Amino acid sequence: MLKKIRKSKGFLFILPSLIGFSILYIIPFILGLRYSVSRSGFDNTFVAFKNYNDVFKSNAFNLALKNTALFMGIAIPLIIIISFILALIIYEINAPKFIKLFIILPMAIPSGTVAGFFRKVFGTGGFNLINTEYAMIVVVLIFIWRNTGYNLIIYLAGLSQLRKEIIEASMIDGANYFQRLWHIIIPLITPTTVFVGIVTIINSFKVFKDIFILQGNYPNPKIYMLQHYMNNKFRDLQYEKLTSAAYVFAAVIFVFAFLLFYFDRKHARKVGES
Amino acid sequence: MKKILLVLIFIISLLYVFPIIYTFTNSFMTESQINAENIQIIPDEFNLQQYYSIVTNKAEYFKFFMNSVKLTVIIIVGQIVIGIFAAFAFAKMEFPGRDLIFVIYILAVLLPFQVTLVPNYLVLDKIHRVLNIKILDTHIAIILPGIFSSFGVFLLRQFVRGIPNDIIEAARIDGAGYGKILFKVVLPVIKPAVFSLVILTFIDNWNLIEQAIIFIDTPSKLPLSVFLENIYYGDYKVFYAGAVLYIVPALLIFIKGEDYLKEGLTVGGMK
Numbered sequence: 001m002l003k004k005i006r007k008s009k010g011f012l013f014i015l016p017s018l019i020g021f022s023i024l025y026i027i028p029f030i031l032g033l034r035y036s037v038s039r040s041g042f043d044n045t046f047v048a049f050k051n052y053n054d055v056f057k058s059n060a061f062n063l064a065l066k067n068t069a070l071f072m073g074i075a076i077p078l079i080i081i082i083s084f085i086l087a088l089i090i091y092e093i094n095a096p097k098f099i100k101l102f103i104i105l106p107m108a109i110p111s112g113t114v115a116g117f118f119r120k121v122f123g124t125g126g127f128n129l130i131n132t133e134y135a136m137i138v139v140v141l142i143f144i145w146r147n148t149g150y151n152l153i154i155y156l157a158g159l160s161q162l163r164k165e166i167i168e169a170s171m172i173d174g175a176n177y178f179q180r181l182w183h184i185i186i187p188l189i190t191p192t193t194v195f196v197g198i199v200t201i202i203n204s205f206k207v208f209k210d211i212f213i214l215q216g217n218y219p220n221p222k223i224y225m226l227q228h229y230m231n232n233k234f235r236d237l238q239y240e241k242l243t244s245a246a247y248v249f250a251a252v253i254f255v256f257a258f259l260l261f262y263f264d265r266k267h268a269r270k271v272g273e274s
Numbered sequence: 275m276k277k278i279l280l281v282l283i284f285i286i287s288l289l290y291v292f293p294i295i296y297t298f299t300n301s302f303m304t305e306s307q308i309n310a311e312n313i314q315i316i317p318d319e320f321n322l323q324q325y326y327s328i329v330t331n332k333a334e335y336f337k338f339f340m341n342s343v344k345l346t347v348i349i350i351v352g353q354i355v356i357g358i359f360a361a362f363a364f365a366k367m368e369f370p371g372r373d374l375i376f377v378i379y380i381l382a383v384l385l386p387f388q389v390t391l392v393p394n395y396l397v398l399d400k401i402h403r404v405l406n407i408k409i410l411d412t413h414i415a416i417i418l419p420g421i422f423s424s425f426g427v428f429l430l431r432q433f434v435r436g437i438p439n440d441i442i443e444a445a446r447i448d449g450a451g452y453g454k455i456l457f458k459v460v461l462p463v464i465k466p467a468v469f470s471l472v473i474l475t476f477i478d479n480w481n482l483i484e485q486a487i488i489f490i491d492t493p494s495k496l497p498l499s500v501f502l503e504n505i506y507y508g509d510y511k512v513f514y515a516g517a518v519l520y521i522v523p524a525l526l527i528f529i530k531g532e533d534y535l536k537e538g539l540t541v542g543g544m545k
Contacts (some may be wrong), residue, residue, distance in 0.1 A: 010367030014364065024390075025419075093279050103290045158540075181427075
C-alpha cells in the first residue's frame with residue numbers, strides 16, 4: 001500500500017511537465033503522422049505514401065536534403081577535429097583562461113547582431129561568397145565560429161579526466177607525443193567524442209538561424225536547407241508535404257543518434273569500461 | 275614549442291572574437307566609415323550619435339528589447355520550476371513507464387523545431403477554437419513550447435541522479451516527504467545545474483528565431499533577435515549600436531556564468 005502511494009507520487013511530480021510536453025510535443029508528433037498520409041491538411045482522404053513519394057520527387061526537397069547532408073557531412077567532422085585540436089593545445093600548454101573565453105564567446109552572440117559583420121566580410125566588403133555557388137563555405141565557417149565553444153568545453157573536461165598514470169606509463173615506455181596521442185589519448189577520449197558528436201548534431205540544426213537572418217526565407221539555392229523547405233511548406237499551407245518531410249528528417253536524426261550510441265557501447269566494451 | 279603554440283592559439287582565439295569586436299567598434303563609427311568598401315575596425319572618430327538616437331527617437335527599439343527580455347525570462351523561470359519536479363521524479367522516484375517516458379524526452383531533445391511545427395501550430399489553433407484562448411500570434415505561442423521543452427528536465431535529471439540515494443533515504447527516515455526532500459536536500463546540491471540551465475536556456479532564447487517567424491504575425495510582437503534585421507535595412511549605424519546593446523546582457527551573463535557552462539554541457543555524458 002505504502003509503495004503504491006510512493007509510486008503515484010512520482011507520477012504527480014512529473015505531471016505538470018508531462019501534460020505540457022504531451023500536448024505540445026508528443027501528441028503533435030503523433031497527429032502529424034495522420035497528416036502525412038492524408039490528401040491535404042484540409043482533406044483527410046487516406047493516400048498512403050503518396051505524400052512521401054511526392055516529397056522525394058520534388059526538386060525543392062531534394063535540393064534541401066542535398067544541402068543539409070552536404071553541410072552536416074562537412075561541418076560536423078570538421079568542427080569535431082578543430083575543437084579537439086584546440087582543446088588539446090589549450091590543455092597541453094595550459095593556455096591562459098582568456099583564450100578559452102575568446103573561443104567560447106561566440107555561442108552567446110545572437111545571430112542578428114553579427115549579421116552586419118558577416119554580410120560585410122562575406123558579401124560586399126571582403127570575400128564575396130554569400131551570393132555565389134560557394135555560399136556553403138560561409139555557412140560552415142559561421143557554424144564553426146559559433147559552436148567550437150560547446151565542444152571545446154566538453155573536450156577540456158574530458159581531457160582533464162584522463163588518468164595520468166596511463167599517460168605517464170607510456171612516457172616511461174618511450175612513446176613520443178604523437179604515438180601517445182594516437183594510441184592512448186584519442187582512444188580514451190572516444191566516449192567524449194561521441195557525446196560531442198551528439199551535441200554537434202543538435203547544434204547543426206541551429207545554423208538555420210544564421211542563414212535565415214542573412215538571407216531570409218528564400219536564400220541562395222546553395223544554402224537552402226531542410227528547415228527552409230519545411231518553413232516554406234508551412235507558409236504555403238502544404239501541411240501534408242511538411243509533415244512527410246519532417247518524419248523523413250526525424251528518422252534520419254534518430255538513425256544517426258542510434259549509430260552514435262551503438263558505437264559508444266561497442267567502444268566501451270572494447271576498452272573495458274561500462 | 276610551447277611558445278609557438280601559445281602564439282598560434284592566441285591568434286586563433288582572436289579570430290573567434292573578431293566579429294564581436296568589429297560589431298562593437300563599428301557601433302561608434304560615422305555612417306561613411308561603416309559604408310566604406312573595405313573592412314574597418316578602428317573608428318576614425320568616437321561617435322555616440324547612434325546610441326543617442328536609439329535612446330531618443332527609437333523608443334520602439336526598447337519595445338522589441340523588452341519583448342526579448344519577457345520571453346527569455348518567463349521561459350527560463352518556467353522551465354526551471356517545472357523541470358525541477360520532473361527531474362527529481364525521473365531520477366529518484368518510481369512510477370510506471372518512467373524509463374520509457376524519459377527516453378521520449380531525450381529523443382525530443384534531438385529534434386529540430388520544424389519537425390513538430392505543423393501539429394504544434396494546429397494544437398495551439400485548436401486550443402484557441404475550443405477554449406477561446408488566443409495563443410497563436412501571441413507570446414504564449416513561444417513561451418509554452420519553451421517552458422515544456424524537454425531539455426531542462428533532461429539536464430537537471432542527470433544532476434539529481436548524481437546525488438547518492440543514501441542521503442535521500444536518510445531524509446525519508448527522518449520523516450521528510452518528497453516535497454521537503456526536493457527543496458531542502460536536492461535543490462541546494464543541484465544549484466550549479468540550475469545556473470547552467472539558466473545560461474544555456476538564455477543563450478537559446480536570446481537568439482530566438484524559428485518560433486517567432488512561424489507563430490508571430492504582428493511585427494510589434496517580435497523579439498529583438500528577429501527585429502534587428504529590420505533595423506539593419508533601415509539604418510546601418512543604428513543597427514550596430516542596437517546590436518551592441520543587445521549583445522551586452524548576453525556577454526555579462528555569459529562571463530559571469532562561464533564556470534557553470536562546463537557542468538551543464540558535460541553532464542549529458544553521464545550515464
